Amino acid sequence: MIRIEARETLSIYWKLGLPVMSALLALLLASLPLNLAGAPILESYKQMVIGVLGSKFAISEMLTRATPLIFTGLAATLAFRAKLWNIGAEGQLYLGAMAAVSVGTGVFDISGLILVPLIIFCGCAIGAAGMVLPATLKIRYGADEVVTTLLLNFIIIIFLQYMLEGPLKDPMGLGWPQSSPILDQGMLPPLMDRMRIHFGFIIAIFCAAVAHFMLIRSIWGLKLKAVGENMSAAKHAGIPVNQSLITVAAISGALAGLAGVSEVAGLKGYLTADLSPGFGYTGIVVAMLAGLSPLGVVISALFIASVFVGADSMSRAMGVSSYLADLVVATALLCVLIGGFVSRYKIVRIAKNGGKN
Amino acid sequence: MLEILQILISDSFWAASLRIATPLIFGVLGALLCEKSGILNLGIEGIFVAGAMVGWMSVWLGAGLWGGVLAAAIAGSILGLLHGILTVPLGLSQHVSGLAITLFASSLSYFSYRTALPTVSSPPRITPFQPLDIPILSDLPFLGPVLFQQTSLTFFALFCVILIWYVLEKTALGVAIKAVGDNPNSVDAQGLSVYGLRIGAVMAGSALMALGGAFLTMSAFDAFFFGMVNGRGWICIALVIFASWRPGKALFGAILFGAFDALQVRLQTEVGAFVPSQVFLAAPYILSIFALVIAARSADYPRALLKPWFKGQR
Numbered sequence: 001m002i003r004i005e006a007r008e009t010l011s012i013y014w015k016l017g018l019p020v021m022s023a024l025l026a027l028l029l030a031s032l033p034l035n036l037a038g039a040p041i042l043e044s045y046k047q048m049v050i051g052v053l054g055s056k057f058a059i060s061e062m063l064t065r066a067t068p069l070i071f072t073g074l075a076a077t078l079a080f081r082a083k084l085w086n087i088g089a090e091g092q093l094y095l096g097a098m099a100a101v102s103v104g105t106g107v108f109d110i111s112g113l114i115l116v117p118l119i120i121f122c123g124c125a126i127g128a129a130g131m132v133l134p135a136t137l138k139i140r141y142g143a144d145e146v147v148t149t150l151l152l153n154f155i156i157i158i159f160l161q162y163m164l165e166g167p168l169k170d171p172m173g174l175g176w177p178q179s180s181p182i183l184d185q186g187m188l189p190p191l192m193d194r195m196r197i198h199f200g201f202i203i204a205i206f207c208a209a210v211a212h213f214m215l216i217r218s219i220w221g222l223k224l225k226a227v228g229e230n231m232s233a234a235k236h237a238g239i240p241v242n243q244s245l246i247t248v249a250a251i252s253g254a255l256a257g258l259a260g261v262s263e264v265a266g267l268k269g270y271l272t273a274d275l276s277p278g279f280g281y282t283g284i285v286v287a288m289l290a291g292l293s294p295l296g297v298v299i300s301a302l303f304i305a306s307v308f309v310g311a312d313s314m315s316r317a318m319g320v321s322s323y324l325a326d327l328v329v330a331t332a333l334l335c336v337l338i339g340g341f342v343s344r345y346k347i348v349r350i351a352k353n354g355g356k357n
Numbered sequence: 358m359l360e361i362l363q364i365l366i367s368d369s370f371w372a373a374s375l376r377i378a379t380p381l382i383f384g385v386l387g388a389l390l391c392e393k394s395g396i397l398n399l400g401i402e403g404i405f406v407a408g409a410m411v412g413w414m415s416v417w418l419g420a421g422l423w424g425g426v427l428a429a430a431i432a433g434s435i436l437g438l439l440h441g442i443l444t445v446p447l448g449l450s451q452h453v454s455g456l457a458i459t460l461f462a463s464s465l466s467y468f469s470y471r472t473a474l475p476t477v478s479s480p481p482r483i484t485p486f487q488p489l490d491i492p493i494l495s496d497l498p499f500l501g502p503v504l505f506q507q508t509s510l511t512f513f514a515l516f517c518v519i520l521i522w523y524v525l526e527k528t529a530l531g532v533a534i535k536a537v538g539d540n541p542n543s544v545d546a547q548g549l550s551v552y553g554l555r556i557g558a559v560m561a562g563s564a565l566m567a568l569g570g571a572f573l574t575m576s577a578f579d580a581f582f583f584g585m586v587n588g589r590g591w592i593c594i595a596l597v598i599f600a601s602w603r604p605g606k607a608l609f610g611a612i613l614f615g616a617f618d619a620l621q622v623r624l625q626t627e628v629g630a631f632v633p634s635q636v637f638l639a640a641p642y643i644l645s646i647f648a649l650v651i652a653a654r655s656a657d658y659p660r661a662l663l664k665p666w667f668k669g670q671r
Contacts, residue, residue, distance in 0.1 A: 033465075037472045085452050142653040143646070144598065146399065146452060150591040151642045158642075162635035284456060321471035326464035333457040334443075341447045 005348045014343040019289050019296070022339045023303050026332035033327060039318045051313025052306045058313075060195035064267060066298075066305035067197075068093070068276065070204035071259035072283025073290060073297040074211050079252040081215070081292055082228045084135060084245055088149030089256035090280025091156035092130040096123035096257025097264045098160060101168055101271045104264075105180040112185030119186055119265055120203075120258070127257015128250040130156065135249035139242050153280070161273055170270065179271040188266035200262030204298075207255060211294035224248055256280060278326075285333045291340075304329055364623050368502040371616070375507060376577065378615030380405070380569035382514040384593030385600065385607040386521050387565030391437075393525065393602060394558035395538035395661040399455025400440050401566050402590030403462030407432050408567025410466035413574035413581045414473065416483045426510070426571055433567025434560040436462050441556035448665030459590075470581060480580035486510055508576045510568070515608075517565065522604040534558050538659035541666040551666055566590070588642065595645040599652045602659065610648070617644055 031041045052062050072089045079086035086092075099122040108115060134148040163169075164177040172180070188199035215221040226234040227244045235241050259279055264271050286304055290296030311325035364370050384401060391398040398404075412429035416422055436458055443454040474481065486508035495505040525531035537544045537554045545551050569589070574581050596614065600606035621637040 033468055033472070036469075087456065137646075137650055141650045143649045144653065147591060147595045147598070147649055148646050151588065151595065151645050154588045154591075154642045155639045155646075158635045158639040162633050166633070281456075281460065284453075285460070288453060319475070321468050321475070323464055323468040323471055326460070327468050330457060330460035330464050333453075334439075334461060337443060337449050337454060337457060338447070341449060 005346055007344060007346055010343060015291065018339045018343050019291060019300065019336055022335035023289065023300075023332050025335045026328050027307070029331050029335075030324060030328045033324060034320060037320045037324075039320045044314055044318050044320065047314040047317045048310035051317075052310040056192075057195065058309070060192060060197040062302070062305050062309045063201055064196045064198070065309050066301040067201045067204050067266070068259040068263050068279040069282060069286050069301035069304055070201075070208060070298055071255050071262065072279050073286030073301050074204075074207055074283075074294055075252045075255040075259070076284045076287035077290065077292045077294055077297055078211060078215075078224075078248055078255070079131075080228075080287060082224050082245060082248045083231070084138075084248060084252070085146045086131055086134075086149055086249070086252050086256075087146055087284065088131060088134065088152050088280070089252075089259070089283050090276060090278065091149070091153035092127040092253045092256035093260040093263075093276050093280050094156050094160050095130040095253075095260065096127040097260030097271050097275055098163060098168065099123045099126040099257065100261045100264045101179040101182060104182040104186040105270075106183060109183065110185075115183065115186040116188065116265075119182070120261055123257045123261030124254035125257075127260065128254040130257070131249040131253025132246060135246055139245060157273065160271075164271065164273060168271065177273060181270045182265050186265060187269065188262065196267060198262070198266035200266035203258065203262065207258070208294045208298050215294060220244075220247075256283070259283075282329060285329050288333055289336050304332075307332075360627050361620075361624070364620065368499050369506075370619055370623065371499075371503045372506045373619040373622075374612060374616040375503065375511060376615070377618045378611040379507075379511045379514050380572045380577070380589055381593055381596065381611040381614055382518065382608060383565050383569030383572065384590060385596045385611050386514075386517055386604060387433075387562040387569070388593050388597045389600070389602055389604065389607055390521060390534075390562035390565065391559045392597060392662055393538045393659055394534050394555045395541065395659055395664065395666075396441070396444055396555055396559050397451045397455060397594075397663055398437070398440055398458075398559060398562060398566070399452060399594070400436055400458030400462060400563065401455075401593060402586060402588070403459035403466075404433050404436050404563050404566040405570035405573075405586040405590045406463040406466045407436060408570030409574040409585060410470055410570075410581055411567070412571030413483060414470070416575060417481060422486055422575060425575055426513075426568065429567045429571035430564040433570075434564040436567075437560040437563025438556065440563065441559040444665070445552050445555045445559070448667060451663055463586075467583060480582060482579045483575070485574075485579040486576040510572050510576045514568075514572070517568075518604050518608045525604065535659070538661055541661055545666075545668070551668070566593075569593070592641065592645050595649045598656050599648040601652065601656045614641065614644070617641065 034041050034044050052058055072093065075086060075089045100119045103122050104115065104119045134145045134152060137143040137148055138145045164179060168179045170178055170180040191197045191199060191201065223239050223244050226237065226239055227241050231241055263275055268275060282304060286297055286300045289300035307328050308325045312322055315322040315324060388398060388401055408429040411432040412425040415428040416425040420428060440454055440458050443449045444451045488506050488508055491505055495501045525535060533544060533549055533554055537551055541551045570586060573585055596607065596610045600610045618641055621640050625634060625637050
């Protein structure tokens with residue numbers, strides 16, 4: 001007879017090893033669809049590695065792709081820690097991006113020293129509002145935030161299409177549904193010459209560090225932990241639960257909004273309706289792979305960005321569909337979920353008489 | 358006002374409403390069945406995509422229309438089995454597991470489609486289900502044109518409403534499924550398998566969800582497009598709450614929703630000059646949120662929804 005028993009404590013090896021093993025297993029499992037697509041497997045993996053680490057440009061591309069994922073990964077991490085299921089980072093990202101082009105494309109032709117912080121502030125504020133609304137609906141009316149944030153994603157993207165065909169449309173844009181470009185002084189500066197990596201990456205790392213400190217060291221972090229672990233116990237302990245939820249909703253939405261700001265004002269320069277290839281949803285995978293740790297988010301965002309950039313370049317070279325990257329990312333999430341279970345429990349052998357062997 | 362009235366009494370409007378409602382009927386029933394057993398299945402959006410792809414692909418490969426329906430249902434139940442294993446015996450977060458299923462099922466479907474058809478510029482088409490034309494019934498006033506412009510899949514969806522209602526309300530199996538979603542300990546005490554009932558319900562529910570997707574590629578349209586599910590799964594999750602987990606109310610909710618959607622298309626041609634088209638596009642999603650806000654407090658949730666249960670632990 002065997003039985004499943006919970007482990008009392010989780011060793012540091014499990015905590016670190018689990019996401020790494022899950023990530024590697026997901027990459028390994030990608031050989032199945034690769035085989036199905038008729039691509040030579042070893043050559044494909046080689047192309048993937050070259051695509052990510054093969055040149056200075058490749059590394060810069062990977063870091064550029066990781067930047068929005070760090071923001072959305074942090075957005076999911078903080079909210080999920082409080083058991084507030086923010087699945088709306090995709091929409092909040094676009095809210096932030098819309099705010100950025102609203103103030104950054106010529107309404108205020110001021111020095112970059114004021115304009116850049118203004119763009120960032122507006123992006124954060126609107127992104128935060130985009131999550132405070134569903135959090136309020138949850139607290140006031142009991143409307144499940146998973147469903148409302150998911151539905152809001154669709155509403156916001158439709159609103160974005162309206163804005164890009166109307167108020168935000170670039171009059172010089174030859175009729176394309178895109179916004180005017182952000183003023184030069186409003187752009188986040190690039191970090192390297194002739195590379196796309198930009199200052200948004202630094203902001204992302206900074207946010208991860210602040211989030212880490214807030215969660216581990218601050219009273220706010222302890223309250224959040226209490227709310228996430230047992231809401232009614234937290235209420236009894238006198239923690240203002242609703243206020244904590246609204247605060248974390250605002251911070252989570254602001255971080256997702258920052259992802260949009262950074263993509264528009266750091267990378268693209270103008271806003272189109274295809275700014276994000278699902279960064280909001282991928283952020284959830286980033287957060288889960290990181291075990292909801294802010295510093296882990298940075299590492300797992302780098303990994304997932306590598307998968308995307310590597311698979312992109314591999315699919316160009318080998319003629320395999322680039323949906324492979326999404327498949328690897330989804331598989332990694334499944335692996336880390338199952339691995340998380342395995343790590344929390346151990347299988348114990350029980351003798352027929354009931355005693356342990 | 359008069360125009361709206363004219364729309365509302367026209368049979369073509371109600372025929373369109375029922376057509377738009379059909380995938381939602383499948384989806385709501387599927388989600389309802391899962392949740393009645395205590396398991397939230399956010400894999401629904403991805404299972405829709407998988408059902409749409411597998412159903413279409415099977416027909417395209419020559420399996421026949423009903424062969425495609427069967428293949429879609431099997432694909433759905435396999436994904437349901439995966440969700441069931443993750444959330445029932447392993448007891449993992451139903452939210453996260455469901456989202457993982459959605460990401461996995463949609464990326465796998467898109468990847469398979471692209472791999473099978475790497476170079477096509479316009480999606481290949483199949484001959485979809487045709488409207489049933491039953492001689493005498495089609496000539497009935499109003500009901501004839503509304504019901505008998507529909508394909509067999511719509512009738513199958515209506516049949517499933519009755520079937521699910523019957524199973525849940527009139528059979529021992531239904532009592533057990535509802536009990537396992539309300540109080541798994543009592544089910545366990547009677548010697549029934551909580552795991553078996555829950556996984557079975559999730560598999561059957563997921564098969565229904567996949568049929569919703571299959572309707573899109575095999576009846577509403579005749580090809581598979583990227584992004585064609587477009588949030589229908591999430592709308593179903595909202596509709597289940599709106600329907601308070603009752604199959605009859607779920608049918609009503611889905612048709613109401615279909616009617617609003619059909620109305621907005623018609624209104625668009627009436628007032629499209631004054632109102633931006635996006636208002637109409639966003640209406641279904643806004644409506645779902647409203648439905649949720651109105652119904653959430655009064656809804657009687659299955660009491661063990663989202664709560665994992667482990668054998669031997671109380």
